[in-house]
Amino acid sequence: MPEVTLVEAINLALGRAMADDPDVVVLGQDVGVNGGVFRATVGLQERFGPERVLDTPLAELLISGLCVGMAAQGLKPVGEIQFMGFIYPCLDQLVNHASRMRNRTQGRLTCPMVLRTPHGAGIRAPEHHSESTEAMLAHIPGLRVVMPSSPERAYGLLLAAIRDPDPVVFLEPTRLYRAAKGEVEDNGEALPLDIAFVLREGRDVTLISWGAMLKETMAAADKLADEGIAAEVIDLATLKPYDESTVLGSVAKTGRCVIVHEAAHTGGFGAEIAALIAEHGLSSLLAPVIRVTGYDTIIPMARLEQRYMPSVGRIVTAARKACQYN
């Protein structure tokens, strides 16, 4: 099997989906000849033509709204928002239309669309290019929010997202686009949505994360292993709806939990998981649930972004603290 980067895996999945299903349409800024600013759509316009791989005007709200209209007509649009910092104008369409088209028409119209966008900081990008506001999206009923953390999962989950009959926001960890490499067979096989992946088993503490932060989280698990602490690492993968039973099952086993995300602390999606545990996992809990997150400030520009993002050291310290608690 060939080794590909995460962004190449995205590209493979898009190509596969378009080849399999003539209703799949890709749209966004620079997705055509340019192949996307991160090359996620490279080659697609050549293969499938400018009508199915469409450079839109510079208007994010439009992109999301076009997807809703196309999807209601039975197409399977895959819209790209160039950076997550530009997704906010889409929220009106996501909250008021995409997520509720099926419900409000009682199934008469549906919205099988995907909105892809790079997520997170760490590539020394300019202002407004480093957002990680997945918690806003994961609060929206009717929506799915999915975030892969490896090429393999990027491929399988994106295929699943495109085939899913409901709207999915697909958040791609920018920092891993080229940094993450792995073997991916372009066999058209999707991975299941709504399911968390246990990346590493362990009995002492549960580490839960998603997207790019799994890199630091796995590194922290390695370090903890050196200290004799066996960490179980969970990739949540789908944030909405999320896999409550895998979370609770792991915490039932370990009794200790650290949640890691890059987004600001207050109201981040880590809060939801900690709250789940505080309600349904309390009896097995041996230590406070610790959230290791970005700080509650504006994500700084390039010079300080590394200091904003959770480090391996912060994760290890938190996990150690959880394990020492009694």
Add this chain to the structure above:
Amino acid sequence: MPEVTLVEAINLALGRAMADDPDVVVLGQDVGVNGGVFRATVGLQERFGPERVLDTPLAELLISGLCVGMAAQGLKPVGEIQFMGFIYPCLDQLVNHASRMRNRTQGRLTCPMVLRTPHGAGIRAPEHHSESTEAMLAHIPGLRVVMPSSPERAYGLLLAAIRDPDPVVFLEPTRLYRAAKGEVEDNGEALPLDIAFVLREGRDVTLISWGAMLKETMAAADKLADEGIAAEVIDLATLKPYDESTVLGSVAKTGRCVIVHEAAHTGGFGAEIAALIAEHGLSSLLAPVIRVTGYDTIIPMARLEQRYMPSVGRIVTAARKACQYN
């Protein structure tokens, strides 16, 4: 002291702020001659003229963006979004500009604006008029999110919000606009932001809520008292930043906590509070932290909205469960 409704208290605070400070400007749809669709701005245009009480075109993004520009010029704009369901186009301005103007210019430009909007369901309004997505806003660093639950707090907190040198989203409980009455002295005195209000003291269980749901929460506390359960009721009032120490202090005392909100369960702001307790209040916790919330579905139209919203019964049941747990 005169008895006024919550919406009248809002109106008094707006009038007072405009009379005190010529920089205060009110803008939005129908805020002028019509005095707002809920009458929150009634009489203001007559008193302060159409330049300071301004009917905007039908464009929510514009309203929020105008506020940012006016605020950077030293005005103190108070924008109105007619219903919370129409606030989503403002998120781009709130996340990317309002909340970070001070930080990204290192204090050179600031953003002393208020964006008011009716919040929540329960008035049999049409589709899209019953939203309660405060969790999305409370995740944004640099923003304040405030929600009163009585005429007195509506008056005092709105004055504080307008005087605050930073951006505030002020969420007004639609359901209480006319239903909540109380004595309000129009004395220009603000109430403190970032502080929770303990509406009722009790040793057995802590009930935390905000906005309109405090009505049911207080009613539940009454019922619980009949059963011999002394509930402490906290009105969070400011959701961002929120008063962690009052929450933790109360839970340290009671050991049991029920959080009540109307918004959908997953990723609602209740998660944040439960997570805080799971991290910093665990040692005093005698029972799971229970969230009584709206369901994880689209808020239904009028016929079923009452079944969507937390009822007194659901709160009582949860509190009882928390108290019986050991």
Add this chain to the structure above:
Amino acid sequence: MASKRANEELPVIARFEVRRRNYLAPDGSIDRPLPAFATDPKLLVELYRSMVLLRLFDRKAVALQRTGRLGTYAVSLGQEAVSVGIASAMREDDVLLPSYRDNGALLWRGVKLEEILLFWGGDERGNQFSGPVHDFPFCVPVGSQAPHAAGVAYALKLRKEPHVAVCMFGDGATSKGDVYEAMNFAGVHKLPLVFVATNNQWAISVPLRLQTGSETLAQKAIAAGFSGEQVDGSDVVAMRAAAEEAIAAARDGKGPHFIEAVTYRLGDHTTSDDALRYRSAEEVQAHWKEEPIARLRSYLVGQKMWTKADEEQLAAECHERIEAAVERYLTTPPRRAETMFDNLYADLPEAYAAQRRELAGEHDA
């Protein structure tokens, strides 16, 4: 004017103009030779009947609201010619994307009266209507259906289907960025898409002059690179003619068009509104002279296409039809609470199935 201020010696590189269309004068006389379809009395009578039904239905709906049996409702009083005229020019396979005030268009397209009542009565089943299955439901967030219309039209074009999308909204909506973005996109791809702005002079209490500084709404199409025209929106013949031409051209691959229907909202904004707070009774009174139903009736009567007896019979028919629909509406069995989870996703995820069970009064083991 775009050139108002430019130095006169600089060369003009582009010129634009906006025309206005009307046929029937307010008194029912003819201002201009009628279009071909208007020679068919049957069609004119059908347009007339639909407008009358709409007006009577609106009246009944308001009565239901006033007596607590319906939620907020938006009447078309004075504007009936717009939605009826437009819908009458559409084919079933064309796609309608209406605003909350476009009852008349839905009715023409086969949506049942009781379905409209269900919607305004606060029941999602009203959106699961008997009109064309691909039509969109009422759009409440103003203008937010315009990007959908562009997406629909793009899909139609991509599949080379000879259908046209028709997107309706008010004068207020023309201030919204999403409407502009959709228009701009339609202009780029010459989409089969007709925009209809019902300019009824008011967006709740906000008068047109505070909504935009442009002389017409029709000229907003210039920004998007396609044609726009102003139409007398109280003249159903003009509305139908404008729609017919625009839809035919769009179907023909000639691209989008913008119709500004100039009319007047004779009623309150909705049943929650009291328009006397912001406009005078005199202003409203003056506009009664232009309203579309009396206008067409005058013409029909003058042409001997319509009699007093016809009018009486129509009233009786409408009454019967409306009462029967109201009866069906009022006796529609309520939805069970847990059905609020139905159609949330194609398959309800397990995480939420438990909530559905709770709501149904079932308790998890």
Add this chain to the structure above:
Amino acid sequence: MASKRANEELPVIARFEVRRRNYLAPDGSIDRPLPAFATDPKLLVELYRSMVLLRLFDRKAVALQRTGRLGTYAVSLGQEAVSVGIASAMREDDVLLPSYRDNGALLWRGVKLEEILLFWGGDERGNQFSGPVHDFPFCVPVGSQAPHAAGVAYALKLRKEPHVAVCMFGDGATSKGDVYEAMNFAGVHKLPLVFVATNNQWAISVPLRLQTGSETLAQKAIAAGFSGEQVDGSDVVAMRAAAEEAIAAARDGKGPHFIEAVTYRLGDHTTSDDALRYRSAEEVQAHWKEEPIARLRSYLVGQKMWTKADEEQLAAECHERIEAAVERYLTTPPRRAETMFDNLYADLPEAYAAQRRELAGEHDA
């Protein structure tokens, strides 16, 4: 054309036109009598010097980026006349709302070279610049500063201050709803606000024809009810003249104006871009003929206002100035990490003060 399709017999109710302005031909000859200010050689030379400084500074910034000492950077190559021409017509008290590519305007208004480098070097202190304190920082989310400009202009008007807001953005931005909403509002209130769209033909890889179906960008002002014009954006005299007139008129209470500056982006979109992926070297080469610096130099030399010696001296001066700024940039002491919490709120709430302390390496008791 708005009327393309309307029946010819329908009356025209509004007409619009767009004019185009230029003075200097690409070869530096004169196409049209120069405006008054251009008789002042000092001003022309200053415009020239600013454009040259900008081009050399851009070159240096790219070199810094290529060697890892600067983040992503956007050059003005080929477009220098736009930002310089516009800024040169503004007063200090006027308010600039620039895009990320408007370095030239910031420099003219007193922002220091090292401050611009700080910004692109990923340091917020670059936004705390020495330009007019009320000017806005670079706006990165395309077009999102347009509503701010409307708010600023409204504030200026409300306070009866004789200042003007100037909002700059690219051709891509004209597709955004927020830009349209801001323009529409400016039209309603006749705000003292000048919009400048730098039409450099590309939005990264998206060519103008996929951005909009409108023949010009200038005509987008028609939708908002005010005047727009097209200007040769590679002619700094035309840019300055258009800006001067528009700003004076706005200051005079005559309302907003829209300037479409037609130019060409000779460089990559930013240092992260490789424009050869989507456009040919020949296309770019052809546009080098029009670029603004050689054009103005030809004119100045022809008029004996500029010599080879001047050119050499200017190059040396710029080099020195740029090197000194780079030195100051590179030796700026880093910010301490915990300062990311500074200026988050006027007073840092206690909830976040603890995080600040953690970041500072202090530990709570």
